[in-house]
Amino acid sequence: IRNVQHVQQAMPLLMQNTKVNSHGTQQLDALVWGIDSKANQVISLQVLYGRMLNNVDIKSYSNVCMVDQTFAQNVYHRDNIVGKKISILCGNMEEEFEVVGVIKTGSGLLQNLIGDYIPNFLYVPYTTLQSVTGKNSFDQIAVRVEDNYDVDEAGQSIVSTLSNTT
Numbered sequence: 388i389r390n391v392q393h394v395q396q397a398m399p400l401l402m403q404n405t406k407v408n409s410h411g412t413q414q415l416d417a418l419v420w421g422i423d424s425k426a427n428q429v430i431s432l433q434v435l436y437g438r439m440l441n442n443v444d445i446k447s448y449s450n451v452c453m454v455d456q457t458f459a460q461n462v463y464h465r466d467n468i469v470g471k472k473i474s475i476l477c478g479n480m481e482e483e484f485e486v487v488g489v490i491k492t493g494s495g496l497l498q499n500l501i502g503d504y505i506p507n508f509l510y511v512p513y514t515t516l517q518s519v520t521g522k523n524s525f526d527q528i529a530v531r532v533e534d535n536y537d538v539d540e541a542g543q544s545i546v547s548t549l550s551n552t553t
Contacts, residue, residue: 421516
């Protein structure tokens with residue numbers, strides 16, 4: 388998909404609605420997104436503290452995450468929680484993740500679409516989410532096309548390309 392004409396960037400997306408807690412606090416409903424290191428180029432996340440997920444995180448299936456500002460406030464009553472540990476319920480197992488970044492709430496395309504329904508967003512390497520859930524596929528693929536290019540036409544080119552590769 389990244390090689391389709393007029394596509395600037397593409398990335399896999401996985402998602403899981405689950406429970407998350409920080410040691411000693413109540414469980415919160417959250418939507419966990421499995422993303423790659425190119426996420427900022429596709430879904431426009433704005434990092435307030437720490438860093439984005441990187442290629443090493445993706446390749447090594449790291450248990451690291453980025454959280455949104457709302458989650459940080461709900462759990463720790465402050466914005467900067469880089470270095471804190473949180474537990475994410477993945478299937479029937481809790482997995483511990485280290486917070487490496489805090490994202491401005493509402494800064495990403497995904498939050499703008501469904502942030503009113505699920506207030507807490509977490510972002511983990513898609514490879515890690517695949518590993519802990521046993522998924523070997525993606526839920527969606529996010530694509531960014533060149534400015535001023537017809538999105539429908541780009542979509543048709545992508546579908547055509549995918550149809551020819553299966």
